[in-house]
Amino acid sequence: MEKSLAQSVVNKMFDDDMFSQWLGIERVLIEQGHCILRMKIRNEMLNGFGIAHGGIAFSFADSALAFASNSYGKLSVALDCSISFPVAVKEGDVLTCEAKELSLTNKTGTYLIEVKNQKNENVAFFKGTVYRTSKEWFPKEK
Amino acid sequence: MEKSLAQSVVNKMFDDDMFSQWLGIERVLIEQGHCILRMKIRNEMLNGFGIAHGGIAFSFADSALAFASNSYGKLSVALDCSISFPVAVKEGDVLTCEAKELSLTNKTGTYLIEVKNQKNENVAFFKGTVYRTSKEWFPKEK
Amino acid sequence: MEKSLAQSVVNKMFDDDMFSQWLGIERVLIEQGHCILRMKIRNEMLNGFGIAHGGIAFSFADSALAFASNSYGKLSVALDCSISFPVAVKEGDVLTCEAKELSLTNKTGTYLIEVKNQKNENVAFFKGTVYRTSKEWFPKEK
Amino acid sequence: MEKSLAQSVVNKMFDDDMFSQWLGIERVLIEQGHCILRMKIRNEMLNGFGIAHGGIAFSFADSALAFASNSYGKLSVALDCSISFPVAVKEGDVLTCEAKELSLTNKTGTYLIEVKNQKNENVAFFKGTVYRTSKEWFPKEK
Numbered sequence: 001m002e003k004s005l006a007q008s009v010v011n012k013m014f015d016d017d018m019f020s021q022w023l024g025i026e027r028v029l030i031e032q033g034h035c036i037l038r039m040k041i042r043n044e045m046l047n048g049f050g051i052a053h054g055g056i057a058f059s060f061a062d063s064a065l066a067f068a069s070n071s072y073g074k075l076s077v078a079l080d081c082s083i084s085f086p087v088a089v090k091e092g093d094v095l096t097c098e099a100k101e102l103s104l105t106n107k108t109g110t111y112l113i114e115v116k117n118q119k120n121e122n123v124a125f126f127k128g129t130v131y132r133t134s135k136e137w138f139p140k141e142k
Numbered sequence: 143m144e145k146s147l148a149q150s151v152v153n154k155m156f157d158d159d160m161f162s163q164w165l166g167i168e169r170v171l172i173e174q175g176h177c178i179l180r181m182k183i184r185n186e187m188l189n190g191f192g193i194a195h196g197g198i199a200f201s202f203a204d205s206a207l208a209f210a211s212n213s214y215g216k217l218s219v220a221l222d223c224s225i226s227f228p229v230a231v232k233e234g235d236v237l238t239c240e241a242k243e244l245s246l247t248n249k250t251g252t253y254l255i256e257v258k259n260q261k262n263e264n265v266a267f268f269k270g271t272v273y274r275t276s277k278e279w280f281p282k283e284k
Numbered sequence: 285m286e287k288s289l290a291q292s293v294v295n296k297m298f299d300d301d302m303f304s305q306w307l308g309i310e311r312v313l314i315e316q317g318h319c320i321l322r323m324k325i326r327n328e329m330l331n332g333f334g335i336a337h338g339g340i341a342f343s344f345a346d347s348a349l350a351f352a353s354n355s356y357g358k359l360s361v362a363l364d365c366s367i368s369f370p371v372a373v374k375e376g377d378v379l380t381c382e383a384k385e386l387s388l389t390n391k392t393g394t395y396l397i398e399v400k401n402q403k404n405e406n407v408a409f410f411k412g413t414v415y416r417t418s419k420e421w422f423p424k425e426k
Numbered sequence: 427m428e429k430s431l432a433q434s435v436v437n438k439m440f441d442d443d444m445f446s447q448w449l450g451i452e453r454v455l456i457e458q459g460h461c462i463l464r465m466k467i468r469n470e471m472l473n474g475f476g477i478a479h480g481g482i483a484f485s486f487a488d489s490a491l492a493f494a495s496n497s498y499g500k501l502s503v504a505l506d507c508s509i510s511f512p513v514a515v516k517e518g519d520v521l522t523c524e525a526k527e528l529s530l531t532n533k534t535g536t537y538l539i540e541v542k543n544q545k546n547e548n549v550a551f552f553k554g555t556v557y558r559t560s561k562e563w564f565p566k567e568k
Binding site (some may be wrong): 006012014015016017018019020021029043044045046047048049050053054055056058059060062063065066075077078080081082083085088114138 | 204
């Protein structure tokens with residue numbers, strides 16, 4: 001099956017994304033302005049209280065923000081992100097996140113990313129705003 | 143020299159904090175409600191654009207939030223954090239962050255964490271609010 | 285028709301809420317953890333550029349946060365809120381906002397509030413976290 | 427004494443800013459990227475619990491953000507703001523806020539605004555990111 005532009009862009013980003021690979025992120029769905037990702041919490045992701053470090057859920061959601069906002073092939077950089085942590089994440093948990101585009105203008109985009117665990121509990125809510133540069137970073141295919 | 147309660151608490155947290163260790167975080171200063179940390183950006187922390195993944199600066203600041211807010215020996219959990227990214231972080235950069243306590247009540251605390259690179263440029267600003275549980279998790283020393 | 289607890293609680297809050305009244309907020313729907321509000325932008329709500337002051341959309345959403353989170357009759361106070369402003373609001377615009385409960389625990393709640401104009405454009409996204417006190421402030425009806 | 431560009435710009439903004447005038451905001455200090463403002467809490471600013479509506483402290487800080495970020499004469503619009511509320515604000519309180527520029531690039535600026543009451547208690551912390559348009563909105567003086 002032919003890949004969409006969004007998939008080609010995100011595949012290229014992902015191949016060079018050392019940290020998303022370290023996190024073990026899987027791409028479940030990639031579309032323009034939208035993506036679903038999955039990852040599993042390992043021992044080396046825990047903090048001093050034996051639960052997942054807050055940076056793990058943030059990083060997972062931030063990858064989703066990058067993939068969703070860059071999927072148009074126009075370089076987008078995060079300006080400001082906020083995250084709420086209602087439920088602790090534990091070792092062995094399988095997290096899924098979904099990025100939805102709340103708004104998109106020529107210069108900015110805003111995304112909501114919900115992170116759930118395998119019990120379908122919301123473990124984090126992430127809202128991120130990106131600045132869309134004028135750089136068409138992804139080479140148009142022939 | 144005798145260790146302060148803040149140092150003892152954070153040392154114990156750090157020893158069990160697998161992810162802060164993976165990040166290579168060094169403790170420069172630990173006091174009640176205040177800390178300074180340092181870390182170096184490695185290749186495996188980069189994203190698909192060859193700069194540090196946004197989750198890295200967040201995680202660094204979030205460790206500072208955890209150390210500063212837990213330094214009283216009362217278990218504190220992050221509820222809500224926001225981060226702004228004015229300047230990109232590159233491989234080899236040495237980051238320093240300082241957590242300052244903006245407010246502390248019986249039930250909540252708010253902290254500002256500024257992250258700078260080796261050129262003293264501000265690369266991230268982090269504001270975090272914690273919920274302070276009633277759990278005195280750190281065993282009082284005799 | 286009999287009023288629900290949520291409606292009784294919010295009616296009492298609203299009757300004493302001088303600022304929500306100044307804003308001209310109307311209650312479209314009030315349920316536990318959920319509400320829809322409406323208001324119209326007046327000249328005295330504008331900033332120096334002739335568009336609505338950012339504090340207006342925030343205040344509108346913050347009222348929705350207060351109504352949705354207090355609708356259980358347990359006193360809840362906002363700890364941390366973030367707002368994104370994708371589209372400017374103009375004089376005469378009729379705004380609608382809807383508060384949805386993202387999570388609810390014994391001690392905290394997180395809400396997303398979307399603000400739209402009369403053209404159904406998203407003009408603001410608000411995420412708020414409240415601390416739920418143990419105070420049952422609303423007198424149980426006989 | 428001659429007015430600085432920053433003062434001229436903010437004076438012009440303020441003269442047209444109906445909502446900042448309704449709030450009763452006084453300009454204590456105006457400089458490029460920096461300002462100090464003062465206001466008093468009136469009865470019509472209270473919420474249903476008899477304390478100041480959260481939107482009041484936000485609006486006060488948001489005016490400071492607008493004045494500080496626009497003081498260069500280049501039109502700047504808020505993209506994303508977050509606010510923490512550690513202490514309740516009461517009727518009769520006199521609030522002071524100070525906006526400090528955390529970073530400034532060609533396209534964006536980030537500001538921290540601390541709001542204090544007359545007892546010098548921190549009642550709110552506000553972090554805001556603006557997008558700096560290319561529009562030089564303020565007419566250069568001869």
